[in-house]
Amino acid sequence: MITLLFDIDDTLYDMMIPFQSACHAVLGTQCDAFIEDMFKVFYRHSNRLLEDTQKGHLPIEIMRQKRIQLAAQEFGLTLSDETASSFQISYKENQEKIFISDTVREMLDDCCHHHAAAGIITNGPSGHQWQKALWLGLDHWFLREQVIISGDVGVDKPHVDIFRHVSEKLQLSGKEVWYVGDTFANDIVGPSQIGWHTIWLNRRHYPTPEVPPYPDITVKDEEEMCTAIKNLIHECQPNKQ
DSSP: OEEEEEOOBTTTBOTHHHHHHHHHHHHTTTTGGGHHHHHHHHHHHHHHHHHHHHTTSSOHHHHHHHHHHHHHHTTTOOOOHHHHHHHHHHHHHHHTTOOOOHHHHHHHHHHHHTTOEEEEEEOSOHHHHHHHHHHHTGGGTOOGGGEEEHHHHTOOTTSHHHHHHHHHHTTOTTSEEEEEESOIIIIIIHHHTTTOEEEEEOTTOOOOOSSSOOOSEEESSHHHHHHHHHHHHHHTOTTOO
8 A cells, every 4th residue: 555645735735716816806917927837936936035034143034925926026017115024914814715626625525535545744834734634634535643734843854854753753664655746856856755746736837956866756637636646546556356
């Protein structure tokens, strides 16, 4: 039997939905022509600035203002601090409405039915990520001890220590482990360091890096991800001839 672990953000749900809703609420439709590219830039700035916040160098309120201001700036838009704050308020409100699609829900049901769903590994502040887990209803598929958040562990993906921590905590040694995520550095390079297999959900159509490690499977959307996982599970059934 295989053992599956998942990222949360942009893997189990589509992060661009609350982002686009916040853009519409605060900026109107002026971003529609480049909304996906703007989201990718926003996500990049968010990850970079979060490192400063975690080190105590940047208050989280300022980080949340700066990430949308910097993203908008790359597309010729200048946002005041007030507008950036309004965006963050709307973004948070829409994050509270995040949901798992029927496709992913069916996949998780299938994983649990076949005892393949081992857990979650996600980067981010503890409180914020636990809140997302609540909004998404992850307790339907995972016990609390199966949800590992970097803010609780004190080390972020892709550092190998968080994957070692999870392997020990969930007693994964000797099992065929697959990790599913959307961010190449965090979710492909990281788990590959301890010999896990990987599935890269490349929603945003990033180019595949030219040097290894490479994902075992690359999929472009939730439907392909769910099909790939369903095939893996059923290929590994003990009674398969």
